[in-house]
Amino acid sequence: MQSTPATTTTKYPDKPITVIVPFSAGGGSDLTARSLEKLAPTYLGQPLIVVNKPGGAGAIGWNELAGASPDGYTVGIAAIDMLLLPLYGSTKYDYPTALEPLVQVAAVPQVLAIKTDQPWRTLPELIEFARNHPGQLKFGHSGVGSFSHILGEMLCQVGGVTIEQVPFSGAGEVTTALLGGHVHFVFVNPMAAKEHVKNGTVRILAVTGEQRMVDPILAKIPTFKEQGFDIILKSWFGVAVPKDMPSEIKSKLAEGFKSIITDPEFTRNMSNFGLPVEYLGPKESQANWLADSQQLTKTLQDSGVLERIKAQKK
Incomplete structure (x- = not known):
């Protein structure tokens, strides 16, 4: 892929950034997005526009995110569920490969x-x-x-x-x-x-x-x-972007979100929602996606649940 000229990213971001939440208002994904939204102008220089796209157990929102332009103006809330849906054969995209993690924001044990x-x-x-x-x-x-x-x-x-x-x-x-x-x-x-x-x-x-x-x-x-x-195994929430985002834009976003997540006010807001902040950067998030995906896949295969789900869908 050709590298994007620096001139296209020097002003980034110069307009609001849309955050797709693949679930309805009030859940962990939504509360994470709303908490990020409060501090975005300070650390990203532009507001976040939170858009809820519920349906299909998250698939509708994640499909839209995976198909969005990787220009840095559409990001989405990632959750552990996105590792599961493609295994059941009911999604347009394989989210772990169609999307890239920017940051992990919070992790909640069960x-x-x-x-x-x-x-x-x-x-x-x-x-x-x-x-x-x-x-x-x-x-x-x-x-x-x-x-x-x-x-x-x-x-x-x-x-x-x-x-x-x-x-x-x-x-x-x-x-x-x-x-x-x-x-x-x-x-x-x-x-x-x-x-x-x-x-x-x-x-x-x-x-x-x-x-x-x-x-x-x-x-x-x-x-x-x-x-x-x-x-x-924990349930987690993070921020993901469409694949093939220019590295300069991705780095700027990742740094901005890191600054939001490590702000004490953000940690307090999330704690009030019962969402313990557990920051991971892009590489650590990617490693976590991979490890969790392997563990979930093994359990689904060994238990026979995967076969049952696929049989039901036929």
Whole structure:
């Protein structure tokens, strides 16, 4: 590809930059974009225009981003879901190769939650029960092939257990099903469980991060790893751009976003939303995309979920 003459990028950016959010308002992707938007004029020299393009589990927004001109005036919010969708064979683009990461903004571990009226006090106790009673435990998740579903499949694999899957149409329904006693355990965002932990209705047995969480209410929860279960995977949000963006523009954007993300005001805003800031630059983000993609693909193949999804689509 020919290098772009320097004259085309010296003034960049000289107009507002559109940010495509592939989900509706109020979710993690949207809150990330709105937080970036507040500080963009200071660090990018132009405002960000946030455009929500929900639908197709993120595919509509990511398709638009992948097909956009790589001129630096269209960027999008990336999330771990974009590694999953192409595996199911239902997308126009292979997002990990059609898009390039600029930065990772935040990473959120998931937690395994049960109701406090259940007898299990620890993760090993839950797994032991599952081994002794195959298929009796019900696990609620937000749809076949969703991130929470895959975490449940990982648990089955590393724990050597068989569990009944109960799919719902979203994370809100999953928490409601747990509180109603319709399922025995769920994987959810810590913020979805925090208030229920405070009021004593929910107990959390494990967290999927490398370390324990810093939130004082959740800080005592052990990781899966320290309990002998090799599950380390976080849901993350970042900024991605169409492939083949000129390197000068990409560098300028990456530096601008880094300055926003490392601003204490931004960190505070994100913390208030329950989104812990975890900055990674372009190269580190790319390595993270690759590692997570390999882990998710392996789980989907080993569990047979990938075959099931593809069979359903035929």
